[in-house]
Amino acid sequence: MSVIILLLVASISVASLFLFAFIWSVKDGQYDDEIAPAVRILFDDIAAPSKRERELLPEETVK
Amino acid sequence: MSKLTTSPATPRCYHCGEDCHEEVLHAHDKDFCCSGCQMVYEILNQNGMCDYYTISNNPGTSRRTKVREDKFAFLDDAKIADSLIHFKNDSQSHISFYVPQIHCSSCLWLLENLHRLEPGVLSSKVNFIKKEVDIVFDHQVFSLRKLAELMTSIGYEPYISFSDMGAKKTRIDSSKLYKLGVAGFCFANIMLMSFPEYLGIDAKEKNLLLVFRYANLFLSLPVFFYSASEFYISAWKSLKHRFLNIDAPIVLAVWVTFARSVYEVLTATGGGYFDSMSGIVFFMLAGRVLQDKTYQQLSFERDYTSYFPIAVTRIREQKQETATLPDIRLNDTLLIHSEELIPADGIITRGKALIDYSFVTGESLPVAKEMGEIVYAGGKQTGGNIEILVIKEVAQSYLTKLWNRNETPVTAPDDERSFVHLLSRYFTIILFTIAGSAAAWWYFHDPSKVWTSVTAVLIVACPCALLLSNTFTNANILRRLGRNHLYLRNAQVIEDMAEADCIVFDKTGTLTTGLYQDILYEGEPLQEKQVRAIGALAAQSTHPFSKAIAAWAGNHTGQKVSGFREIAGKGIEGIVDGDLVTLGSAAFVTKEPQESNDASVVYIAIEEEVWGRFKFRNHYRDDIPSLLQKLGKNYQLAVLSGDNAGEQAYLRKVLGYDAILLFNQQPMDKLEAIRTLQAQGKKVMMIGDGLNDAGALQQADIGIAVSESNNNFTPASDAILAAEQLPLLDRFIRLAKANKQVVLAAFVISVLYNLVGLFFAVSGVLSPMIAAILMPCSSISILFVTYGLSNYFGFRERLK
Numbered sequence: 001m002s003v004i005i006l007l008l009v010a011s012i013s014v015a016s017l018f019l020f021a022f023i024w025s026v027k028d029g030q031y032d033d034e035i036a037p038a039v040r041i042l043f044d045d046i047a048a049p050s051k052r053e054r055e056l057l058p059e060e061t062v063k
Numbered sequence: 064m065s066k067l068t069t070s071p072a073t074p075r076c077y078h079c080g081e082d083c084h085e086e087v088l089h090a091h092d093k094d095f096c097c098s099g100c101q102m103v104y105e106i107l108n109q110n111g112m113c114d115y116y117t118i119s120n121n122p123g124t125s126r127r128t129k130v131r132e133d134k135f136a137f138l139d140d141a142k143i144a145d146s147l148i149h150f151k152n153d154s155q156s157h158i159s160f161y162v163p164q165i166h167c168s169s170c171l172w173l174l175e176n177l178h179r180l181e182p183g184v185l186s187s188k189v190n191f192i193k194k195e196v197d198i199v200f201d202h203q204v205f206s207l208r209k210l211a212e213l214m215t216s217i218g219y220e221p222y223i224s225f226s227d228m229g230a231k232k233t234r235i236d237s238s239k240l241y242k243l244g245v246a247g248f249c250f251a252n253i254m255l256m257s258f259p260e261y262l263g264i265d266a267k268e269k270n271l272l273l274v275f276r277y278a279n280l281f282l283s284l285p286v287f288f289y290s291a292s293e294f295y296i297s298a299w300k301s302l303k304h305r306f307l308n309i310d311a312p313i314v315l316a317v318w319v320t321f322a323r324s325v326y327e328v329l330t331a332t333g334g335g336y337f338d339s340m341s342g343i344v345f346f347m348l349a350g351r352v353l354q355d356k357t358y359q360q361l362s363f364e365r366d367y368t369s370y371f372p373i374a375v376t377r378i379r380e381q382k383q384e385t386a387t388l389p390d391i392r393l394n395d396t397l398l399i400h401s402e403e404l405i406p407a408d409g410i411i412t413r414g415k416a417l418i419d420y421s422f423v424t425g426e427s428l429p430v431a432k433e434m435g436e437i438v439y440a441g442g443k444q445t446g447g448n449i450e451i452l453v454i455k456e457v458a459q460s461y462l463t464k465l466w467n468r469n470e471t472p473v474t475a476p477d478d479e480r481s482f483v484h485l486l487s488r489y490f491t492i493i494l495f496t497i498a499g500s501a502a503a504w505w506y507f508h509d510p511s512k513v514w515t516s517v518t519a520v521l522i523v524a525c526p527c528a529l530l531l532s533n534t535f536t537n538a539n540i541l542r543r544l545g546r547n548h549l550y551l552r553n554a555q556v557i558e559d560m561a562e563a564d565c566i567v568f569d570k571t572g573t574l575t576t577g578l579y580q581d582i583l584y585e586g587e588p589l590q591e592k593q594v595r596a597i598g599a600l601a602a603q604s605t606h607p608f609s610k611a612i613a614a615w616a617g618n619h620t621g622q623k624v625s626g627f628r629e630i631a632g633k634g635i636e637g638i639v640d641g642d643l644v645t646l647g648s649a650a651f652v653t654k655e656p657q658e659s660n661d662a663s664v665v666y667i668a669i670e671e672e673v674w675g676r677f678k679f680r681n682h683y684r685d686d687i688p689s690l691l692q693k694l695g696k697n698y699q700l701a702v703l704s705g706d707n708a709g710e711q712a713y714l715r716k717v718l719g720y721d722a723i724l725l726f727n728q729q730p731m732d733k734l735e736a737i738r739t740l741q742a743q744g745k746k747v748m749m750i751g752d753g754l755n756d757a758g759a760l761q762q763a764d765i766g767i768a769v770s771e772s773n774n775n776f777t778p779a780s781d782a783i784l785a786a787e788q789l790p791l792l793d794r795f796i797r798l799a800k801a802n803k804q805v806v807l808a809a810f811v812i813s814v815l816y817n818l819v820g821l822f823f824a825v826s827g828v829l830s831p832m833i834a835a836i837l838m839p840c841s842s843i844s845i846l847f848v849t850y851g852l853s854n855y856f857g858f859r860e861r862l863k
Contacts, residue, residue: 004271008278012252019248026240031356035191039168040175043118 076100078218080121096125103218107173110180115173122169123218131400135215137374137385138208138223147227147373148207155185158207159197160214160221165189174219181205181213196221225371225388239293239355243348246290249282250341254835256282260334261832276328276335283337287321291344293351309487309530316525317344323518336522339834343527346842350534354541354554370441371406371457375399378450388457395453405442408460409451410435417446417606429606481558482803483533486810487526494520494821501825512827519824522834528813528841529806535849536805540798543857548785549767549795556781559765560799562746566694567737567759569751570704570714573769574691575681576786582615586667586675593674595622596639597667600646603627604635608665612646612677634665642669649676663709681710686790688717693793695719699745703728703736705755734758750792753778794860801856809848816841 077093078100088095095101150157174196177184183205187198256275298310324335376398377386416432420442429445440460498520505512537554598616601609627637634647645652645668652666663679701723708726737759740747749763757778760766768780820837823829
């Protein structure tokens with residue numbers, strides 16, 4: 001029986017962690033602009049490897 | 064007939080992607096349409112930031128209209144700078160600029176990499192939806208003016224207007240999101256802990272059951288007191304207006320459910336309905352959040368202050384100084400630069416004005432004004448610099464007075480006009496009747512069950528299904544319209560759109576594009592040599608008609624023109640190849656009195672012999688005639704134009720004989736015209752652009768502002784529509800009409816669930832488990848029905 005109560009406490013505290021994560025993300029403004037972050041995450045990938053690739057394989061990557 | 068179109072062979076500018084009409088600059092193996100575009104490329108190239116061009120193709124905006132050198136000099140004024148800066152400490156300043164040019168991922172990348180161009184910039188972050196960039200810079204090494212100039216130099220000129228002054232950064236209200244999060248957390252946990260209750264538990268473990276029940280009670284408190292407060296507030300607000308909205312019966316149901324559940328737990332008679340209650344609150348909040356979130360960041364509330372500059376140049380004792388708009392006094396002398404807006408009514412004291420009043424009147428042609436004449440606020444100087452003597456202060460000007468009328472029509476608040484409130488009232492009344500009869504029946508048969516059956520009916524009586532179907536359908540339709548670039552201010556606009564029975568269009572800028580005009584030549588056939596001569600003469604003038612004629616003739620600049628003379632408002636003449644060529648109004652060229660309605664005609668005479676005339680016609684957007692014909696079948700149509708009546712015959716043909724056509728309409732006339740239609744009992748939808756329609760857009764039952772391109776402003780309105788999507792208007796309206804059908808269909812389905820629930824409730828055996836099964840089933844099927852049906856209607860209208 002006490003095991004169930006222990007589990008109850010554990011499950012609610014895990015769930016509250018997620019609740020606080022959610023509240024933090026709203027406070028942080030992560031829901032204010034839903035377009036920019038999706039675009040932003042791609043930038044380093046576009047910029048950095050393409051440069052390196054251009055140095056390594058000049059002919060093949062240039063269209 | 065010749066149109067101003069370009070052949071496919073025209074090279075495209077590497078920077079802005081526009082066709083290079085007039086000149087092509089070739090540099091770095093790339094074509095540029097103007098030196099401005101080339102310069103941006105060079106700046107970026109020097110700094111190794113050409114990734115800008117690889118992220119999207121031709122990401123820039125055209126730089127053909129040059130920005131004046133000292134345009135941002137006013138930012139050196141500490142008072143103005145402080146009113147714009149949000150936060151400042153010893154080392155850094157925070158500012159956010161509205162940059163209308165933001166439109167693609169390249170823009171985002173470049174603006175967020177400003178620090179690579181200029182070390183004084185510490186960081187920058189773009190908000191894509193708002194088209195704003197928040198910049199943190201070090202004011203010890205870098206000034207606000209330099210920042211604005213840096214952004215201008217790379218093609219992202221910040222738009223700083225009068226309304227930015229002292230404006231605090233607005234944060235969107237995310238309280239509903241918190242409430243939703245809390246409700247979701249509590250709902251899920253309560254559901255989990257209700258399982259022992261539903262599935263049965265060993266008699267020995269009775270104490271454990273009590274623990275679960277009290278845990279549920281405890282978890283339901285935040286839902287009841289915090290999350291559901293959204294509905295309490297809304298219900299209370301509308302009750303104060305003596306209006307019974309849908310939230311009132313919902314609040315009643317939530318309270319009854321909570322009270323009964325608490326009673327059951329405290330008296331150890333049952334587990335209560337905590338899961339149903341928190342579930343309902345959670346789903347309803349989710350619907351509200353989805354419905355409200357869509358476009359709250361777009362500005363639907365612009366007034367003239369967003370158009371006006373924050374500061375102008377004032378001349379005092381021979382010296383130029385910066386003056387903010389509220390500081391402008393009577394008898395001040397203002398220096399208005401080219402391409403600047405006139406902020407206050409005044410008399411021209413120096414220079415020749417060529418004023419574009421398209422903002423104010425919708426008339427697309429600039430008006431020439433001489434010294435001593437009066438110019439009105441809101442006009443844009445398109446010629447050289449002029450000086451004006453202020454005769455009315457900014458707030459007293461003709462245009463601003465129109466705005467400050469404060470006569471917005473009195474209608475019920477947006478959220479109280481919807482049909483769902485009416486429907487919810489019927490629904491509730493019926494259920495109250497059932498509750499009453501059930502109570503009466505049990506009173507005579509088994510009085511102990513009166514309390515259980517009445518509370519159970521009241522729990523079922525919650526019109527939450529109606530609210531759910533309404534909010535989810537609205538959210539889906541708003542999103543769908545948004546994908547097609549029609550952005551509505553809120554969900555109520557969908558219903559208003561569906562109810563309109565009269566559609567009023569503005570002409571210039573709405574039905575026609577303000578960008579270019581069709582030219583039609585009528586008269587004796589011209590020979591090649593004469594066309595060249597006309598083109599050469601026209602190229603000498605900057606008047607829009609002359610420019611259009613020069614382009615029509617093929618931009619021949621090689622020929623010499625001697626004795627060139629331009630008479631403002633009349634015409635031009637000059638000697639080309641020994642022939643005297645005259646272009647201009649009828650009075651000027653033919654020396655005969657001018658006919659009326661002929662302002663858009665230019666006559667041609669060579670050696671004083673009239674050859675023919677050019678007719679200018681506004682270029683109608685593609686598919687507009689067919690849209691008007693389609694709409695004409697079901698709607699009363701009207702066109703209100705600030706222009707002259709030159710288009711009357713054409714519009715009459717397209718719109719038919721029932722349509723109302725009014726020309727030479729001042730902003731006030733437009734507003735009155737709408738009011739007249741409303742007095743006849745019509746629900747008016749006004750579609751317009753620009754400041755001149757602002758009054759009419761507000762007066763109309765629904766005002767849709769058409770926005771030409773991504774850096775255009777729209778006046779206050781209920782909806783913003785991208786100009787190129789205007790031909791789809793009839794489909795948008797049909798989708799808006801489908802909204803009600805979808806809501807009703809979902810509601811009918813949920814009533815079936817209610818009937819089942821009601822059966823149990825009336826017989827006094829609504830167990831928490833049945834409620835807990837019915838509630839999510841009904842909510843989820845509503846979700847599916849609304850989503851599926853509204854998508855089906857969108858698909859049927861072939862909308863994205």
